[in-house]
Amino acid sequence: MRSQRAFAAELGISYTCLQKWEKMVLFPNTENLLKLCRVFGFDDLESFIAYLNQTDVTIHAEEQLVNEIVAKVRHLPATTAGRVLETALQWLKKTADRTD
Numbered sequence: 001m002r003s004q005r006a007f008a009a010e011l012g013i014s015y016t017c018l019q020k021w022e023k024m025v026l027f028p029n030t031e032n033l034l035k036l037c038r039v040f041g042f043d044d045l046e047s048f049i050a051y052l053n054q055t056d057v058t059i060h061a062e063e064q065l066v067n068e069i070v071a072k073v074r075h076l077p078a079t080t081a082g083r084v085l086e087t088a089l090q091w092l093k094k095t096a097d098r099t100d
Helices: 004-011 015-022 030-039 045-073 078-099
Strands: none
Touching (some): 004 015, 004 030, 030 045, 045 078
16 A cells, blocks of 8 residues: 555655645646546546546435434434444444455
């Protein structure tokens, strides 16, 4: 795994510039987007953007699901809500262990 400084150097940008991209203060220009495509193994900008959009949708869907769960548990007494969430977490861990 490479460091962020090495990654920035590979792209031909400063480490500060990379940090600003991550914080969404600045955005890469077309030339840098094409460099990112190549580094991440995409053939063209369109497929890279489609991948990024898919990732954003997945993250948004996960956030929405968490918000729905919290809304359903919020009205419960704190101890009951804690037990429900702990049980759900244990179930998820068991399910993850079986699929690994």
